[in-house]
Amino acid sequence: MFPLYLAPMEDVTDPAFRRLCKRFGADRVYSEFVSCDALVRNVNRTVQKLTIHDDERPVAIQIYGREPESMAEAARIVEEAQPDFIDINFGCPVKKVAGKGAGAGLLNDVPKLLEISKAVVKAVKIPVTVKTRLGWDDDHKIITSLAEQLQDCGIAELAIHGRTRSQMYKGDADWTLIGEVKRNPQIHIPIIGNGDVTTPQRAKQCFEQYGVDAIMIGRATYGQPWIFSDIKHYLITGELPKQRPLKEQIAILKEHVLAAIQWLGDERKGIVHSRRHLAASPTFKGIPNFRDTRIRMLQTNELSELFGIMDDVAEKQFE
Ligand SMILES: Cc1cc2nc3c(=O)[nH]c(=O)nc-3n(C[C@H](O)[C@H](O)[C@H](O)COP(=O)(O)O)c2cc1C
Numbered sequence: 001m002f003p004l005y006l007a008p009m010e011d012v013t014d015p016a017f018r019r020l021c022k023r024f025g026a027d028r029v030y031s032e033f034v035s036c037d038a039l040v041r042n043v044n045r046t047v048q049k050l051t052i053h054d055d056e057r058p059v060a061i062q063i064y065g066r067e068p069e070s071m072a073e074a075a076r077i078v079e080e081a082q083p084d085f086i087d088i089n090f091g092c093p094v095k096k097v098a099g100k101g102a103g104a105g106l107l108n109d110v111p112k113l114l115e116i117s118k119a120v121v122k123a124v125k126i127p128v129t130v131k132t133r134l135g136w137d138d139d140h141k142i143i144t145s146l147a148e149q150l151q152d153c154g155i156a157e158l159a160i161h162g163r164t165r166s167q168m169y170k171g172d173a174d175w176t177l178i179g180e181v182k183r184n185p186q187i188h189i190p191i192i193g194n195g196d197v198t199t200p201q202r203a204k205q206c207f208e209q210y211g212v213d214a215i216m217i218g219r220a221t222y223g224q225p226w227i228f229s230d231i232k233h234y235l236i237t238g239e240l241p242k243q244r245p246l247k248e249q250i251a252i253l254k255e256h257v258l259a260a261i262q263w264l265g266d267e268r269k270g271i272v273h274s275r276r277h278l279a280a281s282p283t284f285k286g287i288p289n290f291r292d293t294r295i296r297m298l299q300t301n302e303l304s305e306l307f308g309i310m311d312d313v314a315e316k317q318f319e
Pocket of ligand 1: 007008009010011012031032033062089091092131161194195196197216217218219220
């Protein structure tokens with residue numbers, strides 16, 4: 001009921017974070033996007049991105065690229081890692097990807113996009129899903145027809161981020177077209193809505209108003225993997241969850257730091273990697289006179305100092 005998915009995010013949705021989100025109720029998790037060219041070339045760092053643990057399932061590995069043959073070959077390599085889904089990225093707006101004709105760049109070349117979709121579906125036995133945007137820009141919001149075409153290619157599910165490529169991450173996500181795709185009687189595959197879902201109330205509204213089959217949450221998970229259980233609680237009971245005790249929040253965030261260190265195999269790298277979460281976490285918002293300590297917390301490379309600060313917050317030892 002009310003499926004909530006962890007969105008694919010580069011440098012964020014590694015196995016350590018995915019497992020944590022899964023534990024707090026994410027119904028599906030996605031890897032960060034993986035370059036098909038690097039996979040085919042067997043680049044070590046890229047192959048590492050195929051690491052999957054059974055306790056995070058169902059998990060999707062997302063690939064991106066611009067040529068049907070290399071995408072099909074990459075999909076076969078990914079299938080050997082045994083994810084539950086292979087997801088194709090047709091949504092990444094950044095220059096180094098879209099500018100080279102991959103990711104959202106393919107929204108400018110629909111025939112190629114469909115060729116890639118067909119080639120990947122044909123190459124593997126597991127379900128192939130797609131994540132994309134509304135279109136290239138305001139004048140080319142093609143998602144309604146594209147959804148039908150992707151369904152015809154054998155795509156099993158479609159996730160739509162309610163922005164165009166031109167918008168990058170600016171402005172508000174527009175869910176009206178997502179709702180239109182979902183209501184199209186020609187569409188039979190599950191439609192997953194994505195963009196700016198940050199609260200239980202907004203999640204409820206998106207399910208009710210747009211009728212989507214699932215919601216995908218990205219940035220709002222930073223530093224609060226428990227957001228999935230909070231939203232679920234509200235969707236099921238209609239009541240906002242009680243705030244998790246500070247001690248419990250800190251324990252979860254510390255666990256994430258340790259998991260990141262273990263995943264990266266290096267204390268400093270794990271700490272640096274965790275900063276995005278600590279900086280964004282609601283746990284540290286509104287603590288009086290926390291500014292200087294917060295700066296130290298986000299600058300230290302020492303685990304003992306970091307955990308000391310976090311423990312002080314847990315004990316509310318701040319003036
Ligand atoms: C740091 C970052 C990395 C991202 N990396 C990916 C990616 O690898 N693949 C992808 O499909 N989308 C990626 N996205 C887009 C998100 O999956 C999502 O579509 C977008 O953030 C909107 O959802 P949100 O408002 O819930 O964050 C990324 C977004 C961010 C902020």
